[in-house]
Amino acid sequence: MAGLHHTFGDVVAVNGISFSVEAGEVYSLLGPNGAGKSTLINVLCTLLPVQRGSVHVAGFNITKDPALVRRVMGIVFQEVTLDRDMTVAETLEFHGWLYEMDRGTRRARARDLMTLVELETKRDTLTKHLSGGMKRRLEIARGLMTRPQVLILDEPTIGLDPRTRMRVWDYIRTVNREGTTILLTTHYMDEADHLSNRISIVDDGKIVITGDPAGLKDTLGRDVITLETSDDNRAAGLLSQSGLVRGVTLRDGGVVMTTAEEGSRVLPLVFSLLTDAGIAVRASMLKEPSMDDVFLFYTGRELGEQLAGQITVRHSPRGR
């Protein structure tokens, strides 16, 4: 995908997004609600036209050959898109037939997939009688009916309980191990962290940063320090000029900074700098960066463009 822009009237939903997913990879788009992920997915699965930019899936241009793109792609939408009055088996049968699979293949494939997602006993149950987790599993099975080269999962575990989420993650890993390339959108950090080979953080219709989970955490340095001060604005300004810390962002209720060295050695210096400037430190917190910190750091309010520009991401080859 190169230079994708998409607007709805005056609203810019996608503002110049480019990325490419390697075959066999699990690639996550991580971003808050309203970041433009769903618009991007809708363009990708040909439900919205490409307004500006170009998109290729499995070698096909989605503007020129939408039918070919649709054929190699499996999609699990964010909202439930099941017919409440069809059974589990009928749902799969309908999907397989829609993609012109022959009867024998689609019956066999449906049987295998019902086993994979553990719905074989629900074969003749109407989908309206399934639990939320079962519906999601059925939709994943449906997405896999045609053995797509690329599987798109839009917020696959939204609204599911922790146990069901784990199971869905297991299916996703299994499917990926069998060779399916997966593009995932999520606003759950742990989901992106656990599943992906690479992550792009999306905010305001743009990709803020891309990297593998470990590399992204490394960009924050050794430790993350959060301070609550009497004057957060001034503190942030001072700290970003001081050279003591690598990056500073200002958030509701505090200043967040990342350190190059061990945070416990930096903290006293930070304290004395602020005390000398007459700023009182009310609370402090020091911890190793998690994906949450990465996310908040890159989607939080930035203190000037250079700060973000200074950070370079180490792309390690497909990790894990």
Next chain:
Amino acid sequence: MRQGFLTIAWRDLLRFVRFRALLFSSLVQPALWMAFFGIAMSASFDRLAPVGVAPGGLPSVNYLTFMAAGVIGMTSLFVSFYGGIVILFDRNWGLMREIMASPIPRGDIIAGIGLSVVAKSILQATLILIFGLLLGAGFFPGTTPLTGIAAYLGVMLFVAVFSFGFLCLSAAISITLESPEGLQGVITLLTMPIFFLSNALYPVDAFPPVLQALSVINPLTHLVNGIRFFAIGEDFFAVGETYHLTAIDTATSLLVLVLFAALMYGIARWRFAVARVT
């Protein structure tokens, strides 16, 4: 072979059969029209225009036989006009995203639902014919089994083309509108003039000129003429009027319906092409 439209039709018919109440009501409703409206109105009309005093030795047809063609037309109109609602429901709550993101050509979606709706209309029309015969309507007079079947197929050809046309119109409206209530309103608004500005229940000859002109361009009038030509005959006398339906007239009516269906299909294709299902 392209199978997309068969998939869509299979699924639509699956729902038709699954909803017992829908299946039951759609089969019983036309029978009720025949039984109540037909018999009640027959008593009045046949008194006003008694059977058997036809001028020029024309076969005289009782009101039940006359209005049965109208009931078939009305039922086909309703079934096909409401047939597109599934599109609106799918778009808001169901499968339309899955269908639109699949390789199936847009035309096949319309054709698939069309096939399903045509099947439903033919089933209902057949039931009305059977029920009418049981109630004493004089369909297919003087036919041999072979010509009888040919006449039956003629009726069903008209029903099929007509239903497909109105299904396309319904599909075009359904993919455009957001709310089921809006769709209901539009359909009700369109159904009434189409039904009453036709020759379904009474002759149109006594209409004021403007209404008569409207009735001539009304597809329902052409459907009913086609049904009467095949089910009753070329020349007959009913409700105080003499009817001469020639083969040429009937062919013209079929042509009008085919053009109407083609136009509606074009409009539906256009609405599907511009529709954004997300």
